Amino acid sequence: MTDALRFHVPEPEVRPGGTPDFSNVPIPKAGSVPRPPIDVDPRDIRDLAFSIIRVLNRSGEAVGPWASLLTDDELLEGLRHMMTLRAFDARMQMAQRQGKTSFYMQHLGEEAVSTAFRKALSPGDMNFPTYRQAGLLIADGYPMVTMMNQIYSNEADPLKGRQLPIMYSSKEHGFFSISGNLATQYVQAVGWAMASAISGDTKIAAAWIGDGSTAESDFHSALVFASTYKAPVILNVVNNQWAISTFQGIARGGAGTFAARGLGFGIPALRVDGNDYLAVHAVAKWAAERARANFGPTLIEHVTYRAGAHSTSDDPSAYRPKAESDAWPLGDPIVRLKNHLIYRGVWSDERHAQAEAEIRDTVIAAQREAEKHGTLHSGNKPSVRDMFEGLYAEMPPHLRRQRQQAGV
């Protein structure tokens, strides 16, 4: 007699009411992972897809071969970017609760990933972000007021009220137009990088995807094309452990790593501590140099934790323990960089508290400015005419007729 087949559905270790437990997540010591040369043969660094590159240790010291790339000023700036993003998130989260916009998505706990990465790119490089990389804009000096105008869909919204909040677009700041359809931009980034190579340019592209969306077919498409054409692209996977309510095991994390998926395509793959500003920056810089030197794509898995709700429409207490983010072994990216700067002797708890207050004031001032232009349900709005325009370079006759019917 053969036993009946059993259907397997992965489950997270702990559900609401349980005690958070990450003891099964191996965390290598800071400084323990080597830094290979940028022309390394991917086969020689397979281990890096299964480890975690970390720079900051428990005492806030930067250690190992991936350390010492950034100056005090650069690190202080990085801290400010992360704190700004967190303060921005808090205000916009509240604005959504106050009915000033329909929707918002926070970055809580993931601030290092996008802000540190941005500083490793050069002017003219292009990111193809998801909806959780607004730190790319903050770190590039994109005006917060403009971001808020987009979130409020007000008269000053650069996207004329056509897009859901946070689906920003800025060619000038190397930030490709965000789409609600997951993973589509991952393969577009590869195409952009191919175009740069075809044109004999020196610019590179960065693709972004979350752990859950790696299950989409465009993840595979992107890896095939990036590998086939040796495209100058950095393929980022932000593994924040959660895709709305599904833990990363449903995207088959845990079977190897997300980084390891690059290995089958001959793409060098690295895992990095996503809550370590210095490590994210160092790894991004390595991959950028590699791409720019014609050695082709790199896959980076940023290991982090989605500390906030998935969105303003989500309540994580329904599917994971409330205090799970406190138990996350890689800690809080802001606290860790703060401690490092204190260790370096260029920062203090007092200055941090002062900076927090200043940043909050700056964000509030930006919010006041944005709200002068209206919010979703009050004040000035984009025109109804804007709804019909800009679909094609030239409006076709049937749209002109519909615009007339709409009385605009």
Added chain:
Amino acid sequence: MPRKTMIEAIRDAMDVSMGRDEKVVVFGEDVGFFGGVFRCTQGLQAKYGKSRCFDAPINESGIVGTAIGMAAYGLRPCVEIQFADYMYPAYDQLTQEAARIRYRSNGDFTCPIVVRMPTGGGIFGGQTHSQSPEALFTHVSGLKTVVPSNPHDAKGLLIAAIEDPDPVIFLEPKRLYNGPFDGHHERPVTAWSKHELGEVPDGHYTVPLGKAVVRRPGAAVTVLAYGTMVYVAQAAAEETGIDAEVIDLRTLLPLDLDAIVASVKKTGRCVVVHEATMTSGFGAELAALVQEHCFYHLEAPVARVAGWDTPYPHAQEWDYFPGPARVGRALIETMEA
């Protein structure tokens, strides 16, 4: 003037466009070294190099997705999906991305791509080498959809599509690649060298998108057709002796409504024909527009002749394909109504 097949005309269009603009790149499955399974890109890689014309992995979403990224960079990709029947994996990229990038970014990014796809039946292609999915594109705001019916238009429309600032779906009726076809499968096929529309000027010219053309002037009934059905409709008119005015739409979106309305107001009758399945096909849009704009001029119901609402069969090819007999019956019924 030189006569060319539709294949040669399409190749010529890409050749001319690549020669004029180094931003034009051509890629797809088997498109590079081999020159395409239909020979439409033959010689382009040798002439322009592998960075301008190259083979792609078998991944339609990847082909269209990378083309979108290239367009965002500033190139003008003209890519090929081997058969329109295989565009579905790319449908997400086409409908949610290519079609909307200009709109959603308020012009910050644009998507000047052309996606060429051999389409249509009449070749014993069975279920996945015969489909006509145009209605799946005309329903999508932000795309343009073109279906040429002859070498002259194919070249001019394709050059116009490549130069167009927005994404264009370019459906090539493969039944017409080597010669016109009126549905009389029992007769020997004719070659484009024997047809005046096989005359293709050398060098650069365009046929504007959004402009229909009258292929057969007539006074009794208007036939709205595109692709292979243009020849079927002409044959049906000759065989029934009905003085039908056959309009070749050429572009389905933007649609030349003025040409349609002017003709139907003159004839008072209208028959819409296409190979694609009937229900929710593009013919439904055409019939609705005609009744909306020509209601008081109509002397008979608008008729539709289309593929049956079944997958495209193999053995029953000629019972499925709307040939001249079926179109002829519709003409007679519309005249008698």
